[in-house]
Amino acid sequence: MTQTTQLLVGTRKGAWIYRSDASRRDWSVEGPLFLGQIINHFVRDPRDRRTMLMAASTGHLGPTILRSIDGGKTWAEARQPPAFPKGDPHGRAVDHSFWLEPGHADEPGVWWAGTSPPALFRSEDGGDTWEGVTGLNEHPQVLEWFPPEAGTPDGAILNQIVIDPRDARHMYLATCSAGVLETTDRGATWRPLNQNVRCDFLPDPYPEFGQDSHYIALAPTDPDRIWQQNHCGIYRLDRPGERWERIGEAMPQDVGDIGFTIIPHARDRESAWVWPMDGTEVWPRVSPGGRPAAYRTRDGGASWTRQDRGFPAEQGWFTVKRQAFCGDAADPMGLYIGTTGGEIWMSGDEGESWRQIGAHLPEIYSVTAVSAA
Amino acid sequence: MIRVSIPSQLIAYTDGATRVEATGGTVAAVLDELDRRYPGLKFRVVDEQDRIRRHMRIFIGDSEAKHVNVPVSPSSELLIFGALSGG
Numbered sequence: 001m002t003q004t005t006q007l008l009v010g011t012r013k014g015a016w017i018y019r020s021d022a023s024r025r026d027w028s029v030e031g032p033l034f035l036g037q038i039i040n041h042f043v044r045d046p047r048d049r050r051t052m053l054m055a056a057s058t059g060h061l062g063p064t065i066l067r068s069i070d071g072g073k074t075w076a077e078a079r080q081p082p083a084f085p086k087g088d089p090h091g092r093a094v095d096h097s098f099w100l101e102p103g104h105a106d107e108p109g110v111w112w113a114g115t116s117p118p119a120l121f122r123s124e125d126g127g128d129t130w131e132g133v134t135g136l137n138e139h140p141q142v143l144e145w146f147p148p149e150a151g152t153p154d155g156a157i158l159n160q161i162v163i164d165p166r167d168a169r170h171m172y173l174a175t176c177s178a179g180v181l182e183t184t185d186r187g188a189t190w191r192p193l194n195q196n197v198r199c200d201f202l203p204d205p206y207p208e209f210g211q212d213s214h215y216i217a218l219a220p221t222d223p224d225r226i227w228q229q230n231h232c233g234i235y236r237l238d239r240p241g242e243r244w245e246r247i248g249e250a251m252p253q254d255v256g257d258i259g260f261t262i263i264p265h266a267r268d269r270e271s272a273w274v275w276p277m278d279g280t281e282v283w284p285r286v287s288p289g290g291r292p293a294a295y296r297t298r299d300g301g302a303s304w305t306r307q308d309r310g311f312p313a314e315q316g317w318f319t320v321k322r323q324a325f326c327g328d329a330a331d332p333m334g335l336y337i338g339t340t341g342g343e344i345w346m347s348g349d350e351g352e353s354w355r356q357i358g359a360h361l362p363e364i365y366s367v368t369a370v371s372a373a
Numbered sequence: 374m375i376r377v378s379i380p381s382q383l384i385a386y387t388d389g390a391t392r393v394e395a396t397g398g399t400v401a402a403v404l405d406e407l408d409r410r411y412p413g414l415k416f417r418v419v420d421e422q423d424r425i426r427r428h429m430r431i432f433i434g435d436s437e438a439k440h441v442n443v444p445v446s447p448s449s450e451l452l453i454f455g456a457l458s459g460g
Contacts, residue, residue: 058382059428059455060380060382060426060428060429060455060456061382061383061417061418061426061429061455062416062417062418062419062420062426064413064416064417077412077413079412079413081416083416083420083421084421084422085421086421086422086423087422088421088422091422092422093420093421093422093424094420094421
């Protein structure tokens with residue numbers, strides 16, 4: 001089965017939309033949209049297939065949310081973007097929104113946003129107005145979980161929001177300084193979920209919190225299976241278990257198990273892909289050895305297979321950031337990456353071969369695949 | 374009336390106008406009035422704790438306003454600039 005796919009591409013300098021034909025062979029491009037705006041995330045609502053949001057800021061101006069309710073034909077700014085309350089006791093102000101998550105299927109119109117500094121915001125009107133989630137943003141341990149000095153070169157981030165498709169109250173967050181946090185009451189209370197996840201950069205290598213969780217994903221056919229690409233390795237957790245298993249130990253030693261993202265297969269709970277990057281010595285954060293490749297497991301992480309056909313065999317130094325690797329729902333599943341070098345690559349055969357479908361864009365921050373409306 | 378200079382980064386809010394007029398006794402009051410006319414403009418310039426954003430600069434004539442409580446006289450010129458912000 002094939003289907004027509006759209007790729008929503010957010011970059012350091014604006015957004016683009018790539019559209020495929022039914023075979024996913026030929027692609028047309030629309031853009032730039034909002035040239036010069038830093039677009040950290042560009043997402044369409046799977047519930048109505050019309051609402052689209054972008055997390056936007058610029059080098060000069062404060063952050064905002066750009067919003068379309070007609071599938072991208074027209075855009076307007078959110079009336080009330082995510083912002084801390086005036087007089088916040090910690091003096092926080094939103095620097096940028098990083099992650100946008102459509103709410104649970106049972107809660108149409110609800111959206112969630114993760115920001116820098118790390119905080120969680122919720123909208124109940126399709127992203128037009130936003131309120132802080134006090135259960136997290138005013139948690140007694142908020143400054144322990146999110147120390148102002150901790151974080152990435154672009155600042156500390158709440159970098160991901162994941163909702164259990166079976167239960168709108170059950171959510172996970174991935175954060176850069178508290179690892180994974182879990183709520184079972186729609187955000188009123190939170191607890192760390194980091195058992196056995198390593199922290200190479202703290203005196204206690206296995207703390208309750210402090211980990212840098214780059215990306216987590218629930219297996220679509222088994223939401224009790226969580227895949228995690230951490231700053232310190234690749235992990236898997238099968239709930240109701242609490243203890244993560246470092247499945248990245250099975251990666252080739254000269255490649256390692258550091259990366260930004262992990263993508264589960266749409267139908268096979270044992271399969272997932274990672275995009276390794278060089279995390280040795282001074283952390284170059286490039287494709288290891290200048291040889292870009294995805295790695296796939298078909299056995300829950302017990303073994304990994306290199307998938308590099310089509311990529312440069314040498315002198316390829318790009319990498320793929322947190323939100324810039326995604327799959328579609330087709331069969332065979334399509335895979336898409338956006339690179340730090342402004343290239344878009346796709347595989348129509350589940351990673352066996354890759355081809356470039358876009359180039360010369362600014363540094364790509366996010367790629368989201370959606371079926372054409 | 375206070376004459377306000379709008380930088381290129383904000384003309385999407387002002388329908389392209391680079392110079393507008395406003396009233397208000399402080400920088401904050403001027404920005405509040407501009408925000409009523411051009412919704413969303415103020416938050417791009419000043420954060421939710423009323424701090425002027427790091428890469429925006431505001432001058433009253435030749436004198437830089439470091440915070441939004443600086444008074445503005447009715448005959449003043451208020452200039453908003455997008456400062457250097459990287460490549």
